[in-house]
Amino acid sequence: xxxxxxxxxxxxxxxxxxxxxxxxxxxxxxxxxxxxxxxxxxxxxxxxxxxxxxxxxxxxxxxxxxxxxxxxxxxxxxxxxxxxxxxxxxxxxxxxxxxxxxxxxxxxxxxxxxxxxxxxxxxxxxxxxxxxxxxxxxxxxxxxxxxxxxxxxxxxxxxxxxxxxxxxxxxxxxxxxxxxxxxxxxxxxxxxxxxxxxxxxxxxxxxxxxxxxxxxxxxxxxxxxxxxxxxxxxxxxxxxxxxxxxxxxxxxxxxxxxxxxxxxxxxxxxxxxxxxxxxxxxxxxxx
Numbered sequence: 001x002x003x004x005x006x007x008x009x010x011x012x013x014x015x016x017x018x019x020x021x022x023x024x025x026x027x028x029x030x031x032x033x034x035x036x037x038x039x040x041x042x043x044x045x046x047x048x049x050x051x052x053x054x055x056x057x058x059x060x061x062x063x064x065x066x067x068x069x070x071x072x073x074x075x076x077x078x079x080x081x082x083x084x085x086x087x088x089x090x091x092x093x094x095x096x097x098x099x100x101x102x103x104x105x106x107x108x109x110x111x112x113x114x115x116x117x118x119x120x121x122x123x124x125x126x127x128x129x130x131x132x133x134x135x136x137x138x139x140x141x142x143x144x145x146x147x148x149x150x151x152x153x154x155x156x157x158x159x160x161x162x163x164x165x166x167x168x169x170x171x172x173x174x175x176x177x178x179x180x181x182x183x184x185x186x187x188x189x190x191x192x193x194x195x196x197x198x199x200x201x202x203x204x205x206x207x208x209x210x211x212x213x214x215x216x217x218x219x220x221x222x223x224x225x226x227x228x229x230x231x232x233x234x235x236x237x238x239x240x241x242x243x244x245x246x247x248x249x250x251x252x253x254x255x256x257x258x259x260x261x262x263x264x265x266x267x268x269x270x271x272x273x274x275x276x277x278x279x280x281x282x283x284x285x286x287x
Contacts, residue, residue: 010151020084025238028081036077037070049280056206056271071276075234079125086163090131098132102244110137115186116247117216120230121194121267122279125240129230130165130190132242141167141182143175143191176215183223191215194267196284201257205264210285217259220250229266233274
């Protein structure tokens with residue numbers, strides 16, 4: 001049954017991809033925003049999204065809640081349309097689409113011999129972060145979670161390898177091993193740390209325990225690696241602002257758990273700045 005469902009989902013999304021290529025970025029973005037706002041809740045329960053937002057913002061009013069959910073789906077739609085035009089984003093080196101704050105930090109990372117760990121979350125078009133880091137000459141490998149729909153996942157892997165980051169590492173036990181190997185070869189790593197991970201540890205996130213990856217903390221303890229936070233947000237239409245922050249500082253006495261908690265705290269602060277641009281549909285606090 002799942003196979004049939006995945007196949008028809010694949011046909012639907014591929015049809016949209018083909019249509020969007022003819023329509024162009026601007027019109028496609030508008031259509032995709034409308035479609036995701038209208039039909040998104042049918043694929044991911046609106047109840048989960050509302051519960052997640054209320055967990056983070058317990059005093060939020062109903063009107064603000066509905067507006068936030070609407071904005072999230074609109075952003076989701078724009079992101080989907082932008083996958084069709086990744087080649088266009090990749091070709092521009094003049095900050096037409098992405099204005100970067102912290103280019104000096106990237107330049108320093110490129111020039112030094114030591115790789116770093118770039119961490120971020122699912123903020124708006126999160127795919128553009130690894131793309132921009134690699135475009136600026138940093139040797140990079142990106143860790144990703146495969147889509148459940150394996151038909152669509154093949155398309156996503158193709159897009160990621162060709163236009164986002166050439167070196168892709170699948171999340172999981174084998175991915176951890178591959179990450180260590182690449183890091184030892186001088187490749188910096190980019191990963192999202194805001195998704196639920198069954199192999200992770202439970203630490204506080206917006207006041208509630210959430211399974212969180214410990215991979216960045218492992219690199220800190222094993223290699224004394226620098227952790228570099230990255231945040232991107234949509235300024236307007238197709239213009240993004242991306243901030244590369246200075247490496248976070250950790251005391252040598254800190255353990256895996258305390259480092260992971262600090263990273264969750266950073267993610268929280270960034271979400272609070274632009275809550276409508278984070279993807280709330282992940283079942284982040286699932287037991």
